[in-house]
Amino acid sequence: MQNAAFYLLTILIWGSSWFVITFQLGEVHPVVSVAYRFALAGVILFAFVHLFSRKKEEKHLSVKDHLFMAAQGLMLFSFNYSTFYVATGYLPSGLVAVVFCTISILNIVNQAIFFKKKVDGRVLIASILGLFGIGLVFLPEVQVLSFEDDSMFGLALCLLATLFASFGNMLAMRNNNAGISVNTYNKWGMTYGAIGSFVIVLLAGIEFKIDTSFDYLWSLFYLAAVASVIAFGCYLTLVKNIGADRAAYVAVLFPIVALGISTFYEGYVWTLEALAGVVFILVGNMLVISKPGQIKKWLRLKAS
DSSP, X not given: OHHHHHHHHHHHHHHHHHHHHGGGOSSSOHHHHHHHHHHHHHHHHHHHHHHHOSSOOSSOXXXXXXXXXXXXXXXXXXXXXXXXXXXXXXXXXXXXXXXXXXXXXXXXXXXHHHHOOOOOHHHHHHHHHHHHHHHHHTHHHHXXXXXXXXHHHHHHHHHHHHHHHHHHHHHHHXXXXXXXXXXXXXXXXXXHHHHHHXXXXXXXXXXXXXXXXXXXXXXXXXXXXXXXXXXXXHHHHHHHHHOHHHXXXXXXXXXXXXXXXXXXXXXXXXXHHHHHHHHHHHHHHHHHHSOTTHHHHHHHHHHO
């Protein structure tokens, strides 16, 4: 039941964050906003753990642990976000969402490589169904992909960003296996990720700005406190409890929540292809969350 709550919370929060991010765009460079977001998230999480956590840090953190947490932070909270933001300059946002959904398959492959985990056939089939479904949902944007402009460069950036995110998931699994709590490696990871983003800003010569408008500040706080501290806490707890392969299926589901919000606030119009895509995604979701043999048992009951 706890995993189901984490699963639903992650999908709803990250689904809504796509809309909230639009309030961040404008005066402040996106990579600077990413740096602000995870710096604030790190501060919030450090304060929360210090003030409210009943558990003391369960182990002494070695230099090796900090190196792995820094690597996780750079991959998951800096490099992937920065690369995705650059990629959106070359591709429609819907196509970026489609490419990011490949994390469900990348996590399956990377778990097999780094942790020797046997590939779960149900999860692999579910990921393929989900990826096909999300492709149908964003079919108009997929169709504009061209070999004659910079789209291929944008596609390569999206794949690289997704690979960064998958490596971040693997590093989180390593930190779990080392006995480090989710809150501990998240607070350090977000801090290291923010530092990495600030370094990128400095090296790229990007101007530091702060937008003091209400929309920018409330959306920044939401993205830091809710979409980062809470959602990443839920998601990485899922990685710990059910594995990165099954947890990554949230990446297929939260764009559907984003489109639901867009329907009411931005006038998104659903097509037959999009509705068919949702069916594929939901079938894949049933495979991911069901236990082995549960689907067959359910079908036998229906047949009888």
